[in-house]
Amino acid sequence: MKSAVLFLTLYFAGTYSQQLCDHPPSEWCSTWEIAKACQVEKQCIEYYSHKDPKKTNEPAVQVELYYESLCGACRRFLVFQLLPTWLMLNNIMNVTLVPYGNAQEKEVSGKWEFTCQHGPDECYVNTIEACIIDQLKDIESHFPVIACIEQSANLTSVLGPCLAAFAPQLSVKTVMDCVNGDLGNKLMHQNAMRTDALNPPHEYVPWVVINGKHTDTLQDRAMGALFNLICETYTGPKPDACSGKEVTPLKRDSVCLN
Structure with a gap:
């Protein structure tokens, strides 16, 4: 659920910067350069910070x-x-x-x-x-x-x-x-x-x-x-x-x- 909400946030955050962003929403967090171009750096940080880790003791x-x-x-x-x-x-x-x-x-x-x-x-x-x-x-x-x-x-x-x-x-x-x-x-x-x-x-x-x-x-x-x-x-x-x-x-x- 968190991931879905964050991607919706990414979508609406990026709609105002289409003139700078030539990438589809699915790619906005794929690299930091794309995140900057689409002006969604903060949302990408939140998305990756909320990803669930695999359980491990390593x-x-x-x-x-x-x-x-x-x-x-x-x-x-x-x-x-x-x-x-x-x-x-x-x-x-x-x-x-x-x-x-x-x-x-x-x-x-x-x-x-x-x-x-x-x-x-x-x-x-x-x-x-x-x-x-x-x-x-x-x-x-x-x-x-x-x-x-x-x-x-x-x-x-x-x-x-x-x-x-x-x-x-x-x-x-x-x-x-x-x-x-x-x-x-x-x-x-x-x-x-x-x-x-x-x-x-x-x-x-x-x-x-x-x-x-x-x-x-x-x-x-x-x-x-x-x-x-x-x-x-x-x-x-x-x-x-x-x-x-x-x-x-x-x-x-x-x-x-x-």
């Missing part, structure tokens, strides 16, 4: 993404690989987002100061995203907001619209109080320590860790076809989505070097 695949907010390669991986893979396979994978990347920190008068690879705006957006993750807690709530920010043309000015669309229960003021206060500083220091503790140390971002491990082979496979990698890594009964097609691959050399 552990979910753990995926950690170490990234920085203004890195083009990070943004492409998060929006075009990780997000659609998670939308279709969220019942068999857990995602952890760590915004920090190739930044540097130093302690000055008892407070941490950060220098980011792409300048002050990147430090600012990194902190916004760290605060969103902290305030919304579970991945189902904060990942859509982070993806909304990362796919925007101007990342520094979309907090309000992205919260309104995907997490209206969280106010801009609450996020900005965190960003400008001690909590935001503490969260970024925690992300710095977590990133600096990577073994092996990260050489670039996006840096992908699967089930606690990072190797060149895992990174290449994640960048090339994360969807297939998750399906193959999961040891329980494969969900129906694993019989579908892979997500658009990305080039291995699309990284921001440390």
Whole structure:
């Protein structure tokens, strides 16, 4: 019943955007690009989040993404690989987002100061995203907001619209109080320590860790076809989505070097 209701929601949500959408309703959630073109991203997230998982005691695949907010390669991986893979396979994978990347920190008068690879705006957006993750807690709530920010043309000015669309229960003021206060500083220091503790140390971002491990082979496979990698890594009964097609691959050399 939930699936039927959600598809009806998809249909009516998409009727006003026919000029942008050349796909039938049955395809609107097949890829993130089509969902964006048909302006039904939120409804697709709801649809995949409500799909019933197959009962299993097998552990979910753990995926950690170490990234920085203004890195083009990070943004492409998060929006075009990780997000659609998670939308279709969220019942068999857990995602952890760590915004920090190739930044540097130093302690000055008892407070941490950060220098980011792409300048002050990147430090600012990194902190916004760290605060969103902290305030919304579970991945189902904060990942859509982070993806909304990362796919925007101007990342520094979309907090309000992205919260309104995907997490209206969280106010801009609450996020900005965190960003400008001690909590935001503490969260970024925690992300710095977590990133600096990577073994092996990260050489670039996006840096992908699967089930606690990072190797060149895992990174290449994640960048090339994360969807297939998750399906193959999961040891329980494969969900129906694993019989579908892979997500658009990305080039291995699309990284921001440390």
